[in-house]
Amino acid sequence: MGNRGMEELIPLVNKLQDAFSSIGQSCHLDLPQIAVVGGQSAGKSSVLENFVGRDFLPRGSGIVTRRPLILQLIFSKTEYAEFLHCKSKKFTDFDEVRQEIEAETDRVTGTNKGISPVPINLRVYSPHVLNLTLIDLPGITKVPVGDQPQDIEYQIKDMILQFISRESSLILAVTPANMDLANSDALKMAKEVDPQGLRTIGVITKLDLMDEGTDARDVLENKLLPLRRGYIGVVNRSQKDIDGKKDIRAALAAERKFFLSHPAYRHMADRMGTPHLQKVLNQQLTNHIRETLPSLRSKLQSQLLSLEKEVEEYKNFRPDDPTRKTKALLQMVQQFGVDFEKRIEGSGDQVDTLELSGGARINRIFHERFPFELVKMEFDEKDLRREISYAIKNIHGVRTGLFTPDMAFEAIVKKQIVKLKEPSLKCVDLVVSELATVIKKCAEKLGSYPRLREETERIVTTHIREREGKTKDQILLLIDIELSYINTNHEDFIGFANAQQRNTQTNKKRAIPNQGEILVIRRGWLTINNISIMKGGSKEYWFVLTAESLSWYKDEEEKEKKYMLPLDNLKIRDVEKGFMSNKHVFAIFNTEQRNVYKDLRQIELACDSQEDVDSWKASFLRAGVYPEKDQTENEDSAQENTFSMDPQLERQVETIRNLVDSYVSIINKSIRDLMPKTIMHLMINNTKDFIHSELLAYLYSSADQNSLMEESADQAQRRDDMLRMYHALKEALNIIGDISTSTVSTPVPPPVDDTWLQTSSGHSPPPQRRPPSAVVPPGRPPSVRGPMPGPPLIPIPAGGPSFAAPPIPSRPGPQNIFAANNDPFSAPPQIPSRPARIPPSIPPGVPSRRPPAAPNRPTIIRPAEPSLLD
Numbered sequence: 001m002g003n004r005g006m007e008e009l010i011p012l013v014n015k016l017q018d019a020f021s022s023i024g025q026s027c028h029l030d031l032p033q034i035a036v037v038g039g040q041s042a043g044k045s046s047v048l049e050n051f052v053g054r055d056f057l058p059r060g061s062g063i064v065t066r067r068p069l070i071l072q073l074i075f076s077k078t079e080y081a082e083f084l085h086c087k088s089k090k091f092t093d094f095d096e097v098r099q100e101i102e103a104e105t106d107r108v109t110g111t112n113k114g115i116s117p118v119p120i121n122l123r124v125y126s127p128h129v130l131n132l133t134l135i136d137l138p139g140i141t142k143v144p145v146g147d148q149p150q151d152i153e154y155q156i157k158d159m160i161l162q163f164i165s166r167e168s169s170l171i172l173a174v175t176p177a178n179m180d181l182a183n184s185d186a187l188k189m190a191k192e193v194d195p196q197g198l199r200t201i202g203v204i205t206k207l208d209l210m211d212e213g214t215d216a217r218d219v220l221e222n223k224l225l226p227l228r229r230g231y232i233g234v235v236n237r238s239q240k241d242i243d244g245k246k247d248i249r250a251a252l253a254a255e256r257k258f259f260l261s262h263p264a265y266r267h268m269a270d271r272m273g274t275p276h277l278q279k280v281l282n283q284q285l286t287n288h289i290r291e292t293l294p295s296l297r298s299k300l301q302s303q304l305l306s307l308e309k310e311v312e313e314y315k316n317f318r319p320d321d322p323t324r325k326t327k328a329l330l331q332m333v334q335q336f337g338v339d340f341e342k343r344i345e346g347s348g349d350q351v352d353t354l355e356l357s358g359g360a361r362i363n364r365i366f367h368e369r370f371p372f373e374l375v376k377m378e379f380d381e382k383d384l385r386r387e388i389s390y391a392i393k394n395i396h397g398v399r400t401g402l403f404t405p406d407m408a409f410e411a412i413v414k415k416q417i418v419k420l421k422e423p424s425l426k427c428v429d430l431v432v433s434e435l436a437t438v439i440k441k442c443a444e445k446l447g448s449y450p451r452l453r454e455e456t457e458r459i460v461t462t463h464i465r466e467r468e469g470k471t472k473d474q475i476l477l478l479i480d481i482e483l484s485y486i487n488t489n490h491e492d493f494i495g496f497a498n499a500q501q502r503n504t505q506t507n508k509k510r511a512i513p514n515q516g517e518i519l520v521i522r523r524g525w526l527t528i529n530n531i532s533i534m535k536g537g538s539k540e541y542w543f544v545l546t547a548e549s550l551s552w553y554k555d556e557e558e559k560e561k562k563y564m565l566p567l568d569n570l571k572i573r574d575v576e577k578g579f580m581s582n583k584h585v586f587a588i589f590n591t592e593q594r595n596v597y598k599d600l601r602q603i604e605l606a607c608d609s610q611e612d613v614d615s616w617k618a619s620f621l622r623a624g625v626y627p628e629k630d631q632t633e634n635e636d637s638a639q640e641n642t643f644s645m646d647p648q649l650e651r652q653v654e655t656i657r658n659l660v661d662s663y664v665s666i667i668n669k670s671i672r673d674l675m676p677k678t679i680m681h682l683m684i685n686n687t688k689d690f691i692h693s694e695l696l697a698y699l700y701s702s703a704d705q706n707s708l709m710e711e712s713a714d715q716a717q718r719r720d721d722m723l724r725m726y727h728a729l730k731e732a733l734n735i736i737g738d739i740s741t742s743t744v745s746t747p748v749p750p751p752v753d754d755t756w757l758q759t760s761s762g763h764s765p766p767p768q769r770r771p772p773s774a775v776v777p778p779g780r781p782p783s784v785r786g787p788m789p790g791p792p793l794i795p796i797p798a799g800g801p802s803f804a805a806p807p808i809p810s811r812p813g814p815q816n817i818f819a820a821n822n823d824p825f826s827a828p829p830q831i832p833s834r835p836a837r838i839p840p841s842i843p844p845g846v847p848s849r850r851p852p853a854a855p856n857r858p859t860i861i862r863p864a865e866p867s868l869l870d
Contacts, residue, residue, distance in 0.1 A: 012289070013075070013131070015735050016296075032199075032288055033133040034281060035163050038174030038186040040139030043205035046236035047174055048136050050248065050274040051281065052129070056081075056094035057136065058102050059242050063145075066109050068119040068159060069101065069136040076125035084121035097122070113146030117159045132285075135163050140185045157189065165193045170284055176206040177216045177233070181225050182756065197228030198748060201280060204233045207265075208258055215264035220272065226752040232280065233265070233272045283746050290740065297736050304729045311726050325709035332446055333699065336456060337691040339442040344684060356611075358438050362684070364615070365430045366676040372618030373423030374668055376627065384660070388412055388653045409656050409663075410486050416664045417482050420671055424475045431679050432468050435687065436461060448715040452699070452708045459698045463690050464683065471682040478674055482667055494662040521545045522619040524612075526552070528597075529585055529604040538606070547623050550588070563597060570596075572620055573628040575604050584613045588625070 034051070036044040045057040045065055052073065058064050081091040083100060091097045101120060109116045115138055137160050144152040164171050171194060173186040181187075190200040204216055218224040220233050235255040237246055252274055259269035270276070343358030356364065391408040439460050446453035487493075522545045529538050541552035541562060549567060554560040569592050575585040589602035597603050607613045617627070699708060 012286075012739055015739065016289075032284070033135055033163070033166065033169040034172065035135040035137060035160075035169050036172045036174055036203075037137060037160055037164060037189060038139060038203075039176070039179070039184075040141045042139060042174045042176050042179075042186070043234075043236045044139065044172075044174050045136055047172060047203055047205065047234060047274075047277070048134055050234070050236070050252075051278060052124070052134065054094055054124070055242075055248060056097045056101075058098055058105075059239065063113055063115070063139060063141060065136055065138050066113070066115045067105050068117065068138070068163065070119045070121050071134040071136065072121070072123045073129035073132045073134065074123055074125050075127065075129060075131055077127055079124075079126040079128075081122060081124045084123075110147055113148055115148060115152065115156065117155070117162075135169075137163060140189075157185075160189060161193065164190065167199075169199065170281065171200045172203050173200055174203045174205055177204050177210050178206055181219060187227070197751070199284075200227060201229045201277075202227045202231035203277065204231050205236055207233050208235050215262070217264040220265070220268065222752070225756050228749050228752050229280075230749070232277045233259070234274050234277060235259075286744075287746060293736055293740050297733065300729055300733050300736070304726070304733070307722065307726050307729065310722055325705055328449075329452070329699075329705060329709055330696075332449070332452065333456075333696050335445060336442055337688075337695070339445065340438060340691055341688055343438050343442065344688070357441070358434070361434050362431055364611075365427060365434065366679075368615050368618050369430060370423065370427045370675060371672060372614060372621060373426055374420070374672065375618065375621035376423075384412075384657060385653055387415075388656045388660070389649060392649065392652055392656070409659050412656065412660045413486055413663050414483055416660065417479060417667055420482075420667070421476060421479055424479065424671065424675060425472055427675060428468060428472050428475060428679060428683075431683065432464060435464050435684070439464075448711055449709055450712050451703065451710055455699055455702050455708065456695070459695060459702065460687065460691060464687055467683040467686055471679055474678050474682055475675065478671070478678070482670070486663070488663075490663075490666055492662070492666050494658065519547060521547065521623050522616065523556075524616070525556075526616070527583065527606040528552075529583065529606040530600065530602075543605075545619055545623055565596065565603075567623055567625055569594075570625045571628045572617060572625055573602075581606075583607065584610045586613050586617060588620075589628075 034048075036048050038044045040063050045059060048071070049055060049057050052071070057069070079092070081094070081097050082089065083091075083104070085104060086100075091100065101122070104120055108118055138156050140153070140156055140160070141148075142153045144150055149155065163169065171190045173184065173190045175181055175184040175186055187200075187202065191197075194200045204219060207216060210216065216233065220231050222230040235258050237248075237251045241251060255273050256269070256275075259265045259272045265272055344362070346359050388408060391411050392405060395405045395407050439457055443453045443457050446456060522543075524543060525540055526543045527538050527540045531537060531539065541554065542556045542558065543550065543552045544558065547567075549564050550570075551564040552562050554562060565588075569590050570588055571591055573587050573589060575587045577584060583606035585604050585606045587602045587604045588596060590596050593601070595601055605616070607616065621627075
């Protein structure tokens with residue numbers, strides 16, 4: 001394997017992979033792609049091959065790479081290759097891989113130099129590689145040959161841009177040394193997609209093929225046409241070497257010998273060659289790995305923190321502790337009691353913010369559902385009057401009564417009190433159902449021990465059922481007590497005299513006593529569901545319900561009122577839920593067939609849950625808006641109500657009607673007060689005391705401790721997995737810490753003046769960018785062919801004004817742009833005696849000595865400056 005740097009990275013990446021695989025996760029490093037871009041026969045495939053360290057790509061003159069080759073390197077214990085187009089076949093001989101690439105290229109593009117953007121996907125599995133993606137792209141060409149289309153240049157450029165535009169790709173811009181660098185299409189394309197130069201590295205190939213007497217020293221030192229990340233020179237194998245099966249290791253040795261022996265490159269031989277290119281690329285991979293470490297670390301730390309809470313629970317349940325079962329049983333029963341009390345009484349920790357639970361739901365039953373059930377069974381006005389008239393007539397018998405009979409009042413009142421039994425018992429059932437839910441929720445923490453959980457639920461639920469019967473008996477006893485004596489001397493009872501004087505119209509709406517006329521009964525958001533789309537569609541408003549009206553506003557600030565609807569003659573009816581709607585709907589309508597809102601005979605109000613619908617209905621009932629009765633009942637009552645009533649009987653009915661209303665209100669108030677107290681005392685508080693004082697004894701009597709505390713197999717496995725995960729996360733964090741300390745991140749080189757990539761449009765660089773052919777180290781005396789040491793960077797020519805002519809136009813040429821001649825006498829523009837003519841005493845900045853064309857003279861950059869890639 002030729003890439004030693006990659007071999008050093010493999011253990012580092014493997015450590016990360018092992019750390020993550022130990023916790024059952026994948027480590028997403030997403031290493032960058034490496035794409036080689038350059039002209040035809042620039043040596044792209046050779047550069048890529050050297051990086052992999054294997055000889056497997058097609059080689060030759062002209063256009064050889066005619067389809068993109070996406071090469072995926074995958075770390076594996078065995079070494080083989082496979083193609084996407086023939087997955088079933090594994091290639092162990094890399095000569096066969098080359099032949100298959102050539103055959104697959106010809107299959108799509110033909111044998112006459114045609115190209116295709118359809119990539120060839122090759123995977124190489126090896127123990128000597130990282131998980132990387134390398135892309136070998138066709139060379140940039142301008143003149144079509146063979147079967148190539150006329151727009152071959154643009155097709156290839158579009159193909160290349162698709163790959164190098166990705167932010168996760170490193171661009172190797174390959175240019176041969178015997179070509180004008182300013183004409184490099186590879187550098188121009190890299191500049192388009194990477195204007196900052198952060199992911200572009202210049203690669204100069206074919207340094208050994210330059211004209212004799214020329215070199216690329218100034219380019220490789222990043223002085224001429226600089227790049228932010230500079231240039232690296234490489235010497236690839238020649239076609240003769242390839243045909244002669246020259247080994248890659250031998251080629252690397254020959255490359256090293258070339259740089260050490262060449263006079264222009266020996267001082268920077270350690271920064272040249274394929275090994276240094278590999279080192280630079282591997283450093284980029286290392287930088288990428290280091291950049292991903294913080295996110296990986298934070299991911300692991302968040303998992304570790306979430307596990308610490310659960311691991312804490314297992315600290316009391318060590319299997320090797322002989323008293324573990326006893327301690328666990330006591331702790332769990334105690335925790336069960338604490339959880340039950342918290343859910344009933346409420347607490348600040350572990351608050352459910354998604355729905356009501358426990359004590360909050362029971363409170364809703366006491367103060368919303370139970371009043372709703374009471375109001376729902378209230379009598380209809382016409383039915384009540386008819387019943388009172390029948391009672392008066394039946395008490396008088398054949399006689400015509402002169403006075404209002406007391407017995408009619410008692411008969412009607414007792415009938416209304418008996419109706420209280422059904423909603424009261426229903427309230428107890430609702431509370432029992434909620435308590436059963438609370439018990440199940442609290443028992444979830446006992447899931448580690450299935451038998452203990454089962455027995456605890458059974459014992460506590462059985463106790464609640466026993467208390468349910470006693471609570472219902474007590475509720476029925478309270479109602480029977482109310483039936484046993486009708487106390488007409490109650491302080492809140494209006495009495496006979498007041499009942500005769502009271503106007504019947506004032507009590508058509510019977511709100512709960514102590515409710516003022518402007519008292520707000522309820523506020524909340526509701527959606528008006530039946531507004532047509534043409535008029536804006538369904539919309540949510542803030543509703544305010546009082547004893548007199550229903551108003552809705554734009555929002556809860558209640559500043560912009562949309563409408564106020566009086567409650568007179570309003571009733572409620574149920575509306576079926578829409579097929580595609582998840583809302584629960586009820587409607588309000590006018591019994592006199594009038595429009596309720598604008599042109600709507602009814603308004604449909606939608607809530608998110610059925611509980612909200614029931615709660616709003618209860619609030620409307622409190623305001624005197626009752627549910628709609630069945631149509632058949634209304635027709636029957638209309639037929640039965642056709643009888644006539646004489647004025648005396650009508651006055652008696654009205655008097656008793658007012659008395660019954662007053663007394664039933666007193667009873668309702670009493671029952672609403674006593675029901676929650678009775679249920680709390682006889683059922684809820686008693687259950688809390690039972691759990692704290694007797695549950696443990698019942699558990700011991702129901703089964704032995706060993707069977708109760710037998711841990712489930714799933715729980716034991718879960719505990720072991722949790723502890724293993726916990727330790728694996730700690731180990732992974734330690735590995736990441738080691739990697740961050742054992743690797744070094746190379747800072748990004750500072751920006752350089754690369755405007756030449758924008759200003760040079762296929763021409764040679766301007767003469768002023770051309771440095772002198774020989775640069776003498778700054779410590780050298782100025783007496784022998786070299787510029788004087790000192791601050792000025794622009795040399796002062798000798799020979800007076802006669803020498804200060806415009807620059808020689810023929811100096812740069814398309815084929816010698818890299819020339820930096822080591823022989824001062826072989827370059828015609830070089831004047832050996834020029835520096836010696838300058839007297840040392842004359843300051844370098846004398847105006848008369850400065851030539852007018854000085855801005856066009858080349859800039860000297862001292863060679864002692866380190867390269868940006870160093």
